[in-house]
Amino acid sequence: MNRRTFLRRGMAGGAVLILGAGGLAAIPTKDVATPTRALVVLSKRSFQVLVAFATRVLPWGSDAVKVVHGVDDMLRCAPSEAHRDFNDLLGLFENALPGLIFDGRVLPFTRLSPAAQDAVLRHWRDSRVEVRRTGYQALRRICLAVAYTDEALWPPIGYTARPVDSLRAIAYDDSKAGVAP
């Protein structure tokens, strides 16, 4: 089963189960944060789910809302089909009924306790279903990659970037750059 099929079937399966299981999956996504500017790629629901996800994944002291807006910016560069897939993936991650089937939980991700959310992350990470693992890694990596563009996170890991201005001061004249050395 490829990723797109998984996402579509997962969403469709979720919908069927919603009909069958009544209110269980009708529990709405919890609003965990407020966007600070307009979203381009992420839906309102996806924003909430990704903030909840990022809050568990990011190092302490990170601004999850800022990171999720950064993810939204980064996704602008991706093809439109990837936008749809990303929102579908977050929908599946949030949905309680697929969560019940795969992870044994009865609440949407955004309504779980931090410890229960961490357990869901591990379920996805260690899943025997390949597309759950790659989906989890895609979410994890993009959040962390965006987070670490923030210079505030560099001191705790010892990274010391060279300041641009100091290099500009000693850079050789680029008028030579268009000719052979």
Add this chain to the structure above:
Amino acid sequence: MTKLALVRASKNVVDGSTSGDLDLKAEVCVVGTGAGGAVTAAVLAEAGLDVLMLEEGGYYTSDDFTMREKDSLPHLYQEGGARATKDLAISILQGRAVGGTTVVNWTTCFRTPEDVVAHWRDAHDVKGFAYADLVPHWEAIEKRLAIAQVDESTLNANNRKLFDGCKKLGWSVETLRRNVHACMQTGYCGLGCPVNAKRSMLVTMVPDAIDAGARLVFRARADRLERRGNAITKLEATLLDSAGIAPTGKKLTVTAKRFVMSGGAINSPALLLRSGIDDEGRVGARTFLHPAVGSAAVYDDDVFPYAGAPQSAASHHFAHRGGEVGFFLEASAWYPSLMGGAAPGFGGEHLAFLKDTNKTAVHVAIAIDGFHDEVAGGRVGLRPSGAPVLDYPISAHLWRALRFAHKRMAELQFASGAKEVRTLHDPGVVVRAPGDVDRVLDAAPFAIGRVPVFTAHQMGGCAMGDDRARAVVRSEDLRHHAIENLYVIDGSVFPTSLGVNPQESIYGLARLMATRLAARK
């Protein structure tokens, strides 16, 4: 105004984001300004041809290069650095700007190995040129780009660990040749050289082409070629906004005697596919990636893996492994976003991995795909929107090679004094002693979504060769087998991967083929 800024401000350069509809004519239209396109355009323009270059990305210079990923990723990389294979198993690092990937590569230069050229001749009917034909073109490029072997004394600690580890184990290892002049060892090659020390296409062949009269339209995404019989009659492109994302609503139409595709692997075959040119499935097939895995090792002494030239040593000791897939070993650049995304775990586990950054060396094993039936590359296809997508299956054969390569990386890291080796598996895998390498890595899962795989070298998809039933373009001139004015001159024509970093192979081949093309004007 600096020389480069003057070039960008030339009347020959058009910013598509601020332009109205354009209807342009040229003798030769070159799509792409990376290693293939820039060289081709410069050679043809210097020969007196009327050349028009198109580039989807932006035109940035060193003044724009801030050494910060938040600025470089969205502007200099395909899909903002988030391009990946269809199943998300392999992250694809590929440039998107005037100068192409050469703006963000790590400056490593190799001529195409002689045995690879011979293999192409014997196994893929590449009879249009010989290794000796490429040599004078490599020599000319090496002079223009200041390609020279670095002195061992300049290796940063990350490369030094690789070099020393290989030496101690008796493995072949060498210092690398880099295309730099007056390199200040900033370490930021992958984010755009801030001091123009890197002799990328941005600072060499693109200005050369423009100086010789070539025109350039950037922020112009080539959508499709219009074919009539055995000829391309025109090219249609969409002009993009200043961010390079949204169409402005304006169009570019180009009519030319000849069209040269130089968008690189993935993008060149995608343009042909969007144009209805699939050559019975050959276009997009056999796309190669040099799939790579990384290994981090923690030392007692300082490494500062982000300081200094990111790549200056390599080992090809395991390049030829008979029936098994070969690989080569190099050091990796280290940038906070790159490693933040690659490091395993979340929360405390993730932070613990990165906390040892300054004492960590990161090395990569790069698999040589395309030489075994079980590792025959991937296939470029199109999404409904027309955007390319690469389906690249990782076979058991390739996973076996990546596991074997991981073991060798761990061995060389311990040999150079590592106290602990950490793979990039998630959850993390740690080898704490040399004697544990086999046991730990035999137990580690090598599967999609368990260990990250990435590529910085994309090749193939429009294979050259003289058997038109197997190849897309002829090897004598890289002209399409059936379409008489359509050429592909970039890394997509390689019928296998190279086994070495690809930029100089593309430069040499492009210069040879452009020289032949110019002679036919």
